[in-house]
Amino acid sequence: MRFQDAARDARAVVYASVQADPLVARAAEALVLANTAGRVLARAVMNGETTDADGWRVAFPTLFGPDASPEVRTHAQEVLAVSLAVADRGDQVRSQLRGAIVEELTERLLARRAPASEVRRERRILFDGVRAEIHPYDVTVEADGRAEAYDCKWGARGINGEVMLQLDAARANAAAEDERLAVALVIFDARRSCLVRLARQTAPLGATGLVSIETLNRMAAGPPQPLKA
């Protein structure tokens, strides 16, 4: 098993410019520090509809209400500000930014426990005698004997059979080479909604981990447990 940079095709070039948008890094920085309510606020605002900051403060009393600590309120204010800046973009750009933000957030959470040199983006995984997948993995941890591969999505709706098959095939191919590769989905959405989506998938699920909006911080502690652990 070995890792390789994704081809610099037209898609990669366009997407690299999205990833480099300063809003992506700013949002990821705010979300790394956010609690679950702060992350749900970000998802709600970036879903896009109204951009009235006062209205959003009313909608999240645990972050902005009288019982919220000054620290929580201050931090939530940054989450709100950057989320509104994303929401203010057009539909297509907003959609691209949201995906890039989840990837950047994943990278930063993984970098809490893995050396920066081991946490990579947009990488393919190659196996002897196996045709390489076209689509690269969003985030990988390339550590000897304990590699990890993550596919990141804004919402549970993004979960599909193709993604599940690719993740499971990579894990199985690694196992065939006596390598360990933990694979997981990172979904910036409610766990309950992810499980609803997964329940209808016919692709193998059991060995794949699931990180949802409520459990993002656990990535900083270790690879996610497989769904059927």
Place this chain on the structure above:
Amino acid sequence: MVTVSQLLGRARVAYEALGVLGEEIQDEWQYVTDLGRVWLAELDRVAAARADEQATPGAQAAVDRLIDEIERISDPHRAIDWLSTFPQAVLLALGPGPVSPPAAAAPASPA
């Protein structure tokens, strides 16, 4: 003052209308239907468990604001995003209350 149950009743009505909008995306009809069934069951469970509890003014204002947000939506794709986000935001606004919610369980596999 309204009870948590009454407040969730209002949220339920708005959520059901959002589901009807999401169903316009035919390829996602099954997902929208599954999502609605699971989240409505959770809202109903919390409403029953906290039936007589008075909603705080903050929670009431928050849920009303969230209802207003989803009632503005006309794009069915955006509706699907909100079918997941709305109930989670509503339950966060209510706070944990005296009964802790159970961990999200996997729905039964389709037949």
